[in-house]
Amino acid sequence: MxxxxxxxxxxxxxxxxxxxxxxxxxxxxxxxxxxxxxxxxxxxxxxxxxxxxxxxxxxxxxxxxxxxxxxxxxxxxxxxxxxxxxxxxxxxxxxxxxxxxxxxxxxxxxxxxxxxxxxxxxxxxxxxxxxxxxxQPLSEELERIPSLSRRERDIALLLSQGKSTQEIADDLFLSFLTVQTHRRNILQKYKMKNVAELIAFLLKNNLLN
Amino acid sequence: MxxxxxxxxxxxxxxxxxxxxxxxxxxxxxxxxxxxxxxxxxxxxxxxxxxxxxxxxxxxxxxxxxxxxxxxxxxxxxxxxxxxxxxxxxxxxxxxxxxxxxxxxxxxxxxxxxxxxxxxxxxxxxxxxxxxxxxQPLSEELERIPSLSRRERDIALLLSQGKSTQEIADDLFLSFLTVQTHRRNILQKYKMKNVAELIAFLLKNNLLN
DNA sequence: CATTTTTTACCTGATATCAGGTAAAAAAAA
DNA sequence: TTTTTTTTACCTGATATCAGGTAAAAAATG
Structure with missing residues (x-):
């Protein structure tokens, strides 16, 4: 054929x-x-x-x-x-x-x-x-990318689901202010300007989920 | 062996x-x-x-x-x-x-x-x-998902890069208010609560880029 | 066991987002 | 060519985010 x-x-x-x-x-x-x-x-x-x-x-x-x-x-x-x-x-x-x-x-x-x-x-x-x-992003690329701590990953995941700081605080039984601190730490860790950029970055690098 | x-x-x-x-x-x-x-x-x-x-x-x-x-x-x-x-x-x-x-x-x-x-x-x-x-997301899943218009895709892409409404307006030579309208239309189209959820959705469904 | 990292929490102020409404050109589709 | 979709633009107000600072438990690591 x-x-x-x-x-x-x-x-x-x-x-x-x-x-x-x-x-x-x-x-x-x-x-x-x-x-x-x-x-x-x-x-x-x-x-x-x-x-x-x-x-x-x-x-x-x-x-x-x-x-x-x-x-x-x-x-x-x-x-x-x-x-x-x-x-x-x-x-x-x-x-x-x-x-x-x-x-x-x-x-x-x-x-x-x-x-x-x-x-x-x-x-x-x-x-x-x-x-x-x-x-192969495993060898070079990914090694210098810091990883999320467990709590940070929980919060990032909820952010990707569209939850607000208050909703996340309620979900995880945390203070609003605590979640706010985590958010800022995550943004700083990856040098991201806002959650939109953060979520895009995390998904592209498989750091979420 | x-x-x-x-x-x-x-x-x-x-x-x-x-x-x-x-x-x-x-x-x-x-x-x-x-x-x-x-x-x-x-x-x-x-x-x-x-x-x-x-x-x-x-x-x-x-x-x-x-x-x-x-x-x-x-x-x-x-x-x-x-x-x-x-x-x-x-x-x-x-x-x-x-x-x-x-x-x-x-x-x-x-x-x-x-x-x-x-x-x-x-x-x-x-x-x-x-x-x-x-x-196979081609057959069932993806068909009932509305697609972004060209302008909407441009804006969504810039959003995923962490740009603010004002920055997007400057980049695309549009009014701040126009970009704001597009943002809202995109969120409504997919029934998303905010850009974080939107970006996650678009990336997972390959609607961006 | 000491040190580091993580997790928790609070305060403030400037800026940005989101949701509601409206509307007119411009472009594309029927 | 008429109709629909897309793109453009403005107004307002409530709420949320982001950036700055600080700090003390708790947990993990060396």
């Missing part, structure tokens, strides 16, 4: 590079190449496509939203995201929006090949470097 | 069940079973372990934190998370904290086997049901 494959990337050079790599693969047939997500969306309306390799950084529609849109209509389409550099949260977002895998553009031919075949078989795949990116 | 394997679960029945499944697998040798994370942490201090199968819902230390702690010291250890039911954010959190895979306990014997072998080979693996959970 042949997998009808489409490449989306706003750099023509990259398109031809990937096309070259894929041309050697059995069962993979490149049926079309696009430089924008809009053009892709139009194409899949009336053409059968099995596999999409897409750049994440695209003009107008970004890769994550593009993937989400496509998957809502065509859940069975296999979509692999690509980018040159990458950060953890972006990869996770792509997968949460239906992506079947994520590959860095500097991945070796074998990695590309492996990822594509495994994705077609239903796996969720990552190239080697992506795997390390996903699970 | 034999993979020294440890099972952690607070239900003895589950431990024996998994042990039974794994006993048939080649190369997998169960060297120890634990009912708590603390006991596991002590054990790995002075015993070689290659693979850990752990329940996510554990008393005292939860599976996510346990995984994180272990991976900081022993990055090469392969850790697979398990649970009976699961939700998307939990799985993602586990992987972001170094987990090599996530399997639902109702997975078939073949799924378990596949996942374990692939994880040992360096893949990040999910059982079938987990895969659908990861990428």
């Amino acid at each position: 042949n997998y009808k494959t489409v490449i989306v990337d706003d750099h023509p050079i990259v398109i031809s590079g990937i096309a070259g790599l894929l041309s050697d693969l059995e069962n993979i047939v490149i049926v079309e190449k696009f430089e924008s997500g809009v053009a892709l969306l139009e194409y899949i309306e009336d053409h059968k496509v099995d596999l999409i390799l897409m750049d994440i950084f695209l003009p107008v529609i970004n890769g994550v939203d593009l993937c989400k849109t496509i998957k809502q209509k065509y859940p069975k389409m296999v979509i692999i995201g690509m980018s040159s550099q990458s950060e953890r949260s972006l990869v996770m977002q792509f997968i949460q929006n239906g992506g079947n895998g994520y590959v860095l553009k500097n991945a070796s031919f074998d990695e590309f090949k492996d990822c594509i075949y495994k994705a077609i078989e239903g796996e969720i795949v990552f190239s080697e470097e992506v795997k390390t990116i996903i699970s | 034999n993979y020294k394997t440890v099972i952690v679960d607070d239900h003895p029945i589950v431990i024996s069940g998994i042990a039974g499944l794994l006993s048939d697998l080649e190369n997998i040798v169960i060297v120890e079973k634990f009912e708590s994370g603390v006991a596991l942490l002590e054990y790995i201090e002075d015993h070689k372990v290659d693979l850990i199968l752990m329940d996510i819902f554990l008393p005292v230390i939860n599976g996510v934190d346990l995984c994180k702690t272990i991976k900081q010291k022993y990055p090469k250890m392969v850790i697979i998370g398990m649970s009976s039911q699961s939700e998307r954010s939990l799985v993602m959190q586990f992987i972001q904290n170094g987990g090599n895979g996530y399997v639902l306990k109702n997975a078939s014997f073949d799924e378990f086997k596949d996942c374990i072998y692939k994880a040992i080979e360096g893949e990040i693996v999910f059982s079938e049901e987990v895969k659908t959970i990861i990428s």
Whole structure:
């Protein structure tokens, strides 16, 4: 069986590079190449496509939203995201929006090949470097981030649920003033301007919950 | 080569069940079973372990934190998370904290086997049901959540960066009062009490960025 | 056992948020 | 082109947050 494959990337050079790599693969047939997500969306309306390799950084529609849109209509389409550099949260977002895998553009031919075949078989795949990116904030990044004390985490959690200082005090049987002190300590600890920034920071760094 | 394997679960029945499944697998040798994370942490201090199968819902230390702690010291250890039911954010959190895979306990014997072998080979693996959970907020959940307008998203993004109403107004060349109106509209749209709850909601539902 | 960290608590004042209302351009969708 | 949504803007008052300072138990760590 042949997998009808489409490449989306706003750099023509990259398109031809990937096309070259894929041309050697059995069962993979490149049926079309696009430089924008809009053009892709139009194409899949009336053409059968099995596999999409897409750049994440695209003009107008970004890769994550593009993937989400496509998957809502065509859940069975296999979509692999690509980018040159990458950060953890972006990869996770792509997968949460239906992506079947994520590959860095500097991945070796074998990695590309492996990822594509495994994705077609239903796996969720990552190239080697992506795997390390996903699970490595542990070593460098996270070590210099101070952690919340138990009480601080309790309070931060209630803050993320929209509770006011008074409500938190009531919930935890504390004085209003105590909760106020904790709030300030947490903000100072991470050098945050207000709770909004704090909650965003804590969630992105998995310090909450 | 034999993979020294440890099972952690607070239900003895589950431990024996998994042990039974794994006993048939080649190369997998169960060297120890634990009912708590603390006991596991002590054990790995002075015993070689290659693979850990752990329940996510554990008393005292939860599976996510346990995984994180272990991976900081022993990055090469392969850790697979398990649970009976699961939700998307939990799985993602586990992987972001170094987990090599996530399997639902109702997975078939073949799924378990596949996942374990692939994880040992360096893949990040999910059982079938987990895969659908990861990428399915698209169908039901997300459809009834209203989306932000462009301006609202701009403002929400700046809010998540800790900016005040005045700062946002300056950034976007708008009146203070206009930004105030947008803020209120966003809060009303999602029925949120304040920006803290709003930011948490938007981030969890990938509506920001 | 001594030291450090955490948790508790109070006071004050400036500034910001939130909730209520209204309304008119501008842009997008039907 | 009409209708709807979005974006812009103003007013007021009650309440909440944030930043500054201080300090003493309690718990955890070395």
